[in-house]
Amino acid sequence: MSAPEAEGLRASLERLVAEGRVVPAGADAEVRTGCPRETEAVGFGLGLGAFPGAVLLLEGPLGSGKTALARGAGVALGVRDPLTSPTFTLLSESAGRLPVFHLDLYRVAGPEELRAFDLVEVLESGGVTIVEWPRWLLAEPPGGALRVDLAVLTPAERRLQVRILDPRWEGWLARARRNAAA
Amino acid sequence: MAVLEGTGTLRSSIISSQLTQHAPYGGVVPELASRAHLENVGAVLDGALNEAGIALADLDRIGVTNGPGLAGALLVGVCYAKGLGLGLGVPVYPVNHLEAHLFANLLEHPDLAPPFMALIISGGHTLLVSVEKWGTYRVVGRTRDDAAGEAFDKVAKLLGLGYPGGPLVEQLAREGDPRAIAFPRPMRNDPSSDFSFSGLKTAIMHQVKHDWPQLTSKRLAEVCASFQEAVTDTLAAKTFAAAEEWGASAVILAGGVSRNEHIRRRFEREAASRGLALVFPSPQLCTDNAAMVARTAVFHAARGALPSLDFAVVPSLGL
Numbered sequence A: 001m002s003a004p005e006a007e008g009l010r011a012s013l014e015r016l017v018a019e020g021r022v023v024p025a026g027a028d029a030e031v032r033t034g035c036p037r038e039t040e041a042v043g044f045g046l047g048l049g050a051f052p053g054a055v056l057l058l059e060g061p062l063g064s065g066k067t068a069l070a071r072g073a074g075v076a077l078g079v080r081d082p083l084t085s086p087t088f089t090l091l092s093e094s095a096g097r098l099p100v101f102h103l104d105l106y107r108v109a110g111p112e113e114l115r116a117f118d119l120v121e122v123l124e125s126g127g128v129t130i131v132e133w134p135r136w137l138l139a140e141p142p143g144g145a146l147r148v149d150l151a152v153l154t155p156a157e158r159r160l161q162v163r164i165l166d167p168r169w170e171g172w173l174a175r176a177r178r179n180a181a182a
Numbered sequence B: 001m002a003v004l005e006g007t008g009t010l011r012s013s014i015i016s017s018q019l020t021q022h023a024p025y026g027g028v029v030p031e032l033a034s035r036a037h038l039e040n041v042g043a044v045l046d047g048a049l050n051e052a053g054i055a056l057a058d059l060d061r062i063g064v065t066n067g068p069g070l071a072g073a074l075l076v077g078v079c080y081a082k083g084l085g086l087g088l089g090v091p092v093y094p095v096n097h098l099e100a101h102l103f104a105n106l107l108e109h110p111d112l113a114p115p116f117m118a119l120i121i122s123g124g125h126t127l128l129v130s131v132e133k134w135g136t137y138r139v140v141g142r143t144r145d146d147a148a149g150e151a152f153d154k155v156a157k158l159l160g161l162g163y164p165g166g167p168l169v170e171q172l173a174r175e176g177d178p179r180a181i182a183f184p185r186p187m188r189n190d191p192s193s194d195f196s197f198s199g200l201k202t203a204i205m206h207q208v209k210h211d212w213p214q215l216t217s218k219r220l221a222e223v224c225a226s227f228q229e230a231v232t233d234t235l236a237a238k239t240f241a242a243a244e245e246w247g248a249s250a251v252i253l254a255g256g257v258s259r260n261e262h263i264r265r266r267f268e269r270e271a272a273s274r275g276l277a278l279v280f281p282s283p284q285l286c287t288d289n290a291a292m293v294a295r296t297a298v299f300h301a302a303r304g305a306l307p308s309l310d311f312a313v314v315p316s317l318g319l
Helices: A003-018 A036-049 A066-076 A111-117 A119-123 A172-181 B016-020 B034-052 B071-088 B097-108 B148-158 B166-173 B198-214 B217-245 B261-274 B291-302
Strands: A022-025 A028-033 A055-059 A091-094 A100-104 A128-132 A145-152 A158-164 B002-005 B009-013 B062-067 B092-096 B116-121 B126-133 B136-142 B250-254 B277-279
Touching: A003 A036, A003 A066, A003 A172, A028 A036, A036 A066, A036 A145, A036 A158, A036 A172, A055 A066, A066 A100, A066 A128, A066 A145, A111 A119, B002 B034, B002 B291, B009 B034, B016 B034, B034 B071, B062 B071, B062 B097, B062 B291, B071 B092, B092 B097, B092 B291, B097 B116, B097 B126, B097 B250, B097 B291, B116 B217, B126 B217, B136 B217, B148 B166, B148 B198, B148 B217, B166 B217, B166 B261, B198 B217, B217 B250, B217 B261, B250 B261, B261 B277
Parallel strands: A055 A128, A055 A145, A100 A128, B062 B092, B116 B250, B250 B277
Antiparallel strands: A022 A028, A028 A158, A091 A100, A145 A158, B002 B009, B116 B126, B126 B136
């Protein structure tokens, strides 16, 4: 992880918290971001709160910030090259503090095509799996999952609804902020 | 699959989808169709040998892509090539798909000599590579989000042209004024050689939302042309700045997006005004093909060392 990059994202995350833009709803949360950088900061927090076997399901339309969020998570997980959109490459693997698998199911026509991904192998590798366009996984989310629904409010603003689907994600924000400060 | 004689005589080049277009496997993503690849690989080999007019036993060596790509699809090719190599008693060379895109240029321009600056633009990659000599590469710039080809495909989707629709965007852009809409040029003035196309995609999205009720065909052409102009501006500015910084005497284009005529013409003008040579492959060698893989294997064979048969597929292989 490049230290200045992580430091910038940590500061953005703290600002989102300080300005009350992270609104808790039980264990879940809603965040309003005003630029791609802030969406990346939320991803940074999720990356710091992640654990071996964690899965991030990023649902939202084109241009809503899924890849920005994934990139922030990648920084937190210490990957060397920034995560980029895997729409065409379908699956990319990076080495970080934990192995990071970045998938994009945009071009995948149906659940039967998922088999070609060796998804079970990926999910059971003890790494962190980030899935864009996870539509074929939403009906029965895998273990370790957290779901983020991203919505486009204005050209700059996005609403991120963070929903915990596995109890291991509970307290992720507090854990992330502790890890960031350490 | 392709049969290459010597360093430059392409005896045949077959793309699997040419043989199987009448029997689609049902999905839309060829890389996911490992089973279809497995079923087709024998027929494609026969086709390539027939067209070249040679027998299996005439092969001296085999090159095969071992990355980057999806593990399942790579494994089909690598396992088949290894089996073939073992049976024929000929060496099998693992080839990096990205390096092969560079070598596509050498097939038609055998005198092409480094140092040069290469721009690889495709659906999955956007890389600026300083080539000091063949085999020695330094990635000096890359996209931070979407690849150039992906931006074209996603804009096509936003415009209701289907996915993938990059070539359709280029076609519509011919009828439009490229200066009609001032779309952003992300990273254009950033000192690094990196690219970003995600913000441009988002700008198009909002433009389309704004225009949608009266999105005339004239307006559609303007959006396509202005988008293509923004991508071309950024690619050209970054590439020629990097060429100067790294002392390149030539610029080369590679990858599927380098088929784009608008991008080719702009690069030709920019290169000419700077006294740089510009080289790009003919369209069928821009997109993924086996001829470039064969040419890369010939280069590695000429360097001497015999490859061991125990190489693996490397899905995230870089340059």
